[in-house]
Amino acid sequence: MATCRPEPPNAAARRPRLVVLLLLAFFALQLLVSLAFRSARSTPSPPADVPVPVSVAARRDGGEDSGCERGLVYVYDLPAVFNEELLGLCHALAPWYSLCPYLANDGLGLPAEGTNLSSLLPRELLGSWYASDQFALEHIVHRRLLSHRCRTADPARAAAFFVPFYAGLAVGRHLWAANATDADRDRDCVALLEWLHAQPHYRRSRGWDHFIALGRITWDFRRSPDGGGWGGSFLTMPGLANVTRLVIERDPWDDMDVGIPYPTGFHPRTAADVRAWQRYVARSPRPRLFAFAGAPRSSIKGDFRGLLLEECQAAGAAACAALDCAEGRCIKNNALVMQLFMGARFCLQPRGDSFTRRSLFDCMVAGAVPVLFWRRTAYRQYGWFLPVDGGREEEWSVFIDRHALRAGNLTLRGALAAIPESRVRQMRKRVVQLIPRLVYSAADGTGLGGGMKDAVDVMVDGMLRRAAEQRRSWRRS
Numbered sequence: 001m002a003t004c005r006p007e008p009p010n011a012a013a014r015r016p017r018l019v020v021l022l023l024l025a026f027f028a029l030q031l032l033v034s035l036a037f038r039s040a041r042s043t044p045s046p047p048a049d050v051p052v053p054v055s056v057a058a059r060r061d062g063g064e065d066s067g068c069e070r071g072l073v074y075v076y077d078l079p080a081v082f083n084e085e086l087l088g089l090c091h092a093l094a095p096w097y098s099l100c101p102y103l104a105n106d107g108l109g110l111p112a113e114g115t116n117l118s119s120l121l122p123r124e125l126l127g128s129w130y131a132s133d134q135f136a137l138e139h140i141v142h143r144r145l146l147s148h149r150c151r152t153a154d155p156a157r158a159a160a161f162f163v164p165f166y167a168g169l170a171v172g173r174h175l176w177a178a179n180a181t182d183a184d185r186d187r188d189c190v191a192l193l194e195w196l197h198a199q200p201h202y203r204r205s206r207g208w209d210h211f212i213a214l215g216r217i218t219w220d221f222r223r224s225p226d227g228g229g230w231g232g233s234f235l236t237m238p239g240l241a242n243v244t245r246l247v248i249e250r251d252p253w254d255d256m257d258v259g260i261p262y263p264t265g266f267h268p269r270t271a272a273d274v275r276a277w278q279r280y281v282a283r284s285p286r287p288r289l290f291a292f293a294g295a296p297r298s299s300i301k302g303d304f305r306g307l308l309l310e311e312c313q314a315a316g317a318a319a320c321a322a323l324d325c326a327e328g329r330c331i332k333n334n335a336l337v338m339q340l341f342m343g344a345r346f347c348l349q350p351r352g353d354s355f356t357r358r359s360l361f362d363c364m365v366a367g368a369v370p371v372l373f374w375r376r377t378a379y380r381q382y383g384w385f386l387p388v389d390g391g392r393e394e395e396w397s398v399f400i401d402r403h404a405l406r407a408g409n410l411t412l413r414g415a416l417a418a419i420p421e422s423r424v425r426q427m428r429k430r431v432v433q434l435i436p437r438l439v440y441s442a443a444d445g446t447g448l449g450g451g452m453k454d455a456v457d458v459m460v461d462g463m464l465r466r467a468a469e470q471r472r473s474w475r476r477s
């Protein structure tokens with residue numbers, strides 16, 4: 001039987017098909033290489049001297065989980081003469097008392113344990129309290145930023161840059177010195193700007209993404225460049241024009257000034273510490289309608305503080321209590337101030353030597369509603385920290401026309417007693433809710449936790465938001 005076998009394939013007929021397959025494979029490979037190259041070009045790795053976009057920086061370092069979506073902050077490592085060495089001069093930084101006890105514990109001051117606050121506060125709350133001074137603010141903010149969750153050690157990844165110069169301490173030591181000259185008050189500031197202007201990240205943005213914290217009011221740094229007058233001229237120096245200044249009292253006509261809270265003695269470590277304090281002050285009995293802590297200015301004609309003391313006396317001891325803060329009594333014994341405010345529903349907040357006072361924040365941390373007489377005392381100062389737009393200041397404060405009070409057209413007792421009790425409860429509730437934003441926590445790393453933000457967290461958010469807005473402008477110029 002014959003066997004049928006297939007014919008062997010024709011080698012000549014097979015070549016065209018092989019050529020076609022090879023060509024198709026070659027073009028497919030070319031297409032893949034082209035797509036991969038285009039994708040790589042669309043997300044370049046930025047050079048070291050260009051800031052990483054905010055979203056990229058947040059993913060690389062803090063990450064979305066850390067609450068650093070807006071970006072990261074770089075803290076300059078300044079020569080010690082601009083901060084650490086100033087702390088070593090603590091005995092000579094203020095003319096009336098030594099700042100050394102108040103600069104202890106990274107600027108928080110000595111713990112309240114064993115002080116007269118011990119007799120006022122429950123033992124479980126004492127650990128969050130210190131004897132703090134407003135002039136330690138620069139040290140407090142510096143310490144907090146060094147351990148902040150949004151800090152980066154790589155300036156190329158930063159969206160904002162903090163300059164930890166203790167300008168308030170540097171200038172303050174010369175403010176009352178009998179033989180100090182304008183040059184003495186400006187020397188450290190001039191040296192700092194010379195150092196800062198040599199930094200590549202400052203030169204790149206001309207300072208638009210840089211910020212500094214100042215532990216004195218803005219007017220202590222605004223001496224006229226022509227010479228004479230009060231204070232130093234740091235804030236009028238051209239090299240600082242684009243830098244954001246976080247200051248306890250701002251100039252309302254200078255947009256680069258941002259008002260930040262005065263430090264109080266309350267420095268919680270956790271959100272649980274804050275909530276325990278909030279519950280405590282919310283439940284504290286408040287037998288008096290209003291209270292006032294301050295010293296009269298008898299040398300000033302028509303002294304408004306004197307008028308408030310008269311109003312308090314006229315209202316009677318059952319309705320009002322007053323504390324005379326002459327000779328630094330309230331600085332040395334803050335327990336007296338807290339005790340006063342924790343026993344009242346309202347606390348009177350006139351202007352101090354300038355328009356603002358630490359007393360405003362002592363009042364609110366104590367859970368009392370502040371009564372204001374100048375809009376510049378709070379409404380035009382602390383917009384990052386207190387709701388002030390669209391009439392929202394009425395949620396947490398009372399404003400009284402000082403001219404009507406002077407003219408005798410109203411009394412403080414009458415005006416405050418006329419506020420419905422339901423509204424008073426709502427205002428006090430709102431004040432207690434705002435407490436975390438007004439205090440500088442003693443927390444490290446992740447902060448208070450639980451999504452709660454302290455004053456430094458609010459600063460960082462605000463500065464990163466501002467830096468992003470400014471960056472669009474200076475990159476176009």
